Amino acid sequence: xxxxxxxxxxxxxxxxxxxxxxxxxxxxxxxxxxxxxxxxxxxxxxxxxxxxxxxxxxxxxxxxxxxxxxxxxxxxxxxxxxxxxxxxxxxxxxxxxxxxxxxxxxxxxxxxxxxxxxxxxxxxxxxxxxxxxxxxxxxxxxxxxxxxxxxxxxxxxxxxx
Numbered sequence: 001x002x003x004x005x006x007x008x009x010x011x012x013x014x015x016x017x018x019x020x021x022x023x024x025x026x027x028x029x030x031x032x033x034x035x036x037x038x039x040x041x042x043x044x045x046x047x048x049x050x051x052x053x054x055x056x057x058x059x060x061x062x063x064x065x066x067x068x069x070x071x072x073x074x075x076x077x078x079x080x081x082x083x084x085x086x087x088x089x090x091x092x093x094x095x096x097x098x099x100x101x102x103x104x105x106x107x108x109x110x111x112x113x114x115x116x117x118x119x120x121x122x123x124x125x126x127x128x129x130x131x132x133x134x135x136x137x138x139x140x141x142x143x144x145x146x147x148x149x150x151x152x153x154x155x156x157x158x159x160x161x
Contacts, residue, residue, distance in 0.1 A: 002044035003054050006061045009036040013065040021072050022127065033065050034124050059110055073127060080136055086143040093150040101157045109160075111153040119146040 012033040019026040040058060044050045101109035122142045129138055 002040045005036045005040040006057050009033045009061040013068045083139045090150050097153050097157045115149040119149040
């Protein structure tokens with residue numbers, strides 16, 4: 001059941017490609033993807049069906065959702081240049097964490113910490129807030145939390161034996 005919910009996120013993400021951004025149908029698909037992201041893990045834990053495949057499917061669905069959101073939203077958001085620099089640095093840290101985890105443990109690892117979830121939640125809320133919160137302020141908060149999450153993730157990856 002949890003993997004079906006994750007599949008819904010993939011389908012809702014793909015549907016976003018065909019919806020004009022910031023329209024009711026866009027927000028419906030966006031919310032469906034977000035709710036499925038929260039629900040799939042909870043369902044897997046509650047039904048005792050947590051699996052390696054489900055974890056990898058969840059990560060792939062997250063990447064698909066994030067990539068499609070970038071494709072749809074970045075061209076429409078007037079972000080200051082510093083935001084792109086911050087995002088690039090954070091992405092480099094996170095890629096370094098993935099590579100380090102793979103080199104050290106011979107498997108892809110994902111850290112599901114509270115601060116990582118907070119960063120993801122703030123990113124998820126961004127499209128709902130652009131009409132009433134200046135993007136510079138939203139981006140500053142998101143970048144700070146995401147940078148802290150990436151650094152925290154580095155500490156976890158490097159401490160694992």
